[in-house]
Amino acid sequence: QQQVKQSPQSLIVQKGGISIINCAYENTAFDYFPWYQQFPGKGPALLIAIRPDVSEKKEGRFTISFNKSAKQFSLHIMDSQPGDSATYFCAASRGGTSYGKLTFGQGTILTVHP
Amino acid sequence: GAVVSQHPSWVICKSGTSVKIECRSLDFQATTMFWYRQFPKQSLMLMATSNEGSKATYEQGVEKDKFLINHASLTLSTLTVTSAHPEDSSFYICSAIRLAGAHEQYFGPGTRLTVT
Numbered sequence: 001q002q003q004v005k006q007s008p009q010s011l012i013v014q015k016g017g018i019s020i021i022n023c024a025y026e027n028t029a030f031d032y033f034p035w036y037q038q039f040p041g042k043g044p045a046l047l048i049a050i051r052p053d054v055s056e057k058k059e060g061r062f063t064i065s066f067n068k069s070a071k072q073f074s075l076h077i078m079d080s081q082p083g084d085s086a087t088y089f090c091a092a093s094r095g096g097t098s099y100g101k102l103t104f105g106q107g108t109i110l111t112v113h114p
Numbered sequence: 115g116a117v118v119s120q121h122p123s124w125v126i127c128k129s130g131t132s133v134k135i136e137c138r139s140l141d142f143q144a145t146t147m148f149w150y151r152q153f154p155k156q157s158l159m160l161m162a163t164s165n166e167g168s169k170a171t172y173e174q175g176v177e178k179d180k181f182l183i184n185h186a187s188l189t190l191s192t193l194t195v196t197s198a199h200p201e202d203s204s205f206y207i208c209s210a211i212r213l214a215g216a217h218e219q220y221f222g223p224g225t226r227l228t229v230t
Contacts, residue, residue, distance in 0.1 A: 034219070043118075043207050043221035044158065089157060100146055100211050100219055104157045 004092050006105025013112050019077040021108045023090035026071065030092040034102070035064065035075045038087045047088075048075070080112045116142050118210050120222035127198055127229055135193045135225045137208030143188040144210035148219070149181070152205040164191040198229040 006023045013019045023033075031052055036044035050057045050064045050073065057064045063076040077084055090105040117140040127133050137147055145166045150158040162172045162183055170183035180202075182194040191210075195202055207224040 036221070041224070041226070043120075043209075043224045046218055046220060049218065100148060101160055101163065102148070102158075102209075102219065103160075107157050 004090060004103050004105045006090050006108060008108060009106065010109040011111070013080045013110065015080065015082060015112055015114050017080050017112075019080045019084070019110055019112070020074060021088055021090070021110070022072065022074045023092075023105050024070075024072045025092050027092070027094065028071070029094040030103075031095055032093045033064070033066065033073050034091050035062070036089045036091065036104075037084075038089065038107075044089060077110075080110075082112045082114050085110055085112050116210075116212055116218070116220040118208065118220050118222040120206075120208055120225050122225060123223060124226040125228070127227070129199055129229055130197055132194055132196045133198055133227060135195075135206055135208075135227075137191045137193070137210070137222055139189045139210040139220075142210075142212045144212065145188060147185060147191040147208055147210045149183065149191075149193050150207045150209065150221075152207060152224075154205075158207060195227065198227070200229045203227055203229045 004025045034049035035047045037047050038044040048059045048062045050066050052068050055066050061078045066073045088108045091102040093102045119138045121136045147164040149161045151161050152158045160173050161176045162170045164170045164183045164185040166185045172178045185191045205224050209219050209221045211219050
């Protein structure tokens with residue numbers, strides 16, 4: 001019940017296209033859903049995050065869509081660029097004594113071709 | 115943005131020795147820091163939660179006597195891998211939650227540990 005399932009495992013997109021990565025969760029106690037970008041040999045960098053009281057959040061080219069009833073959320077990268085090529089992780093955490101403890105998805109390797 | 119640093123960025127040690135990794139929040143205070151481990155081409159797995167002024171809490175399956183955590187101040191947490199073995203070779207990443215603001219979690223650059 002603690003798992004977060006992420007798909008696809010890898011994704012190839014042309015420059016200017018839209019990249020879409022999906023995540024699903026089971027634990028309804030999760031109340032914070034961030035997305036991280038990681039380059040090889042580096043730590044993850046927070047891209048954007050959402051809480052379940054909001055169905056969509058947009059920051060620049062990055063948008064999170066959240067479907068509470070389906071227990072799914074997704075990351076959309078608009079106008080994808082070669083510099084966006086990285087591994088993307090969705091994550092989830094809940095409050096209380098587990099506040100901040102992130103459960104990560106398996107990761108998606110995004111390749112954006114010029 | 116918030117900055118979290120780690121030192122060293124990489125370390126090679128012999129089997130049976132101990133290694134200390136530092137995690138610092140450079141421009142904010144953090145009562146809580148986390149330690150994650152990431153094996154090659156895999157996801158991040160939470161190892162333990164480090165709380166300033168109190169004992170760390172460990173996730174199931176993580177040996178607390180092997181991975182010693184000390185959260186000495188609001189900006190520093192250390193992870194000591196004791197009696198390291200080759201299977202401890204991994205990428206260790208810390209993170210910290212800002213006291214103020216929206217409580218986003220920021221990650222350090224990671225430490226690559228290789229045990230020979």
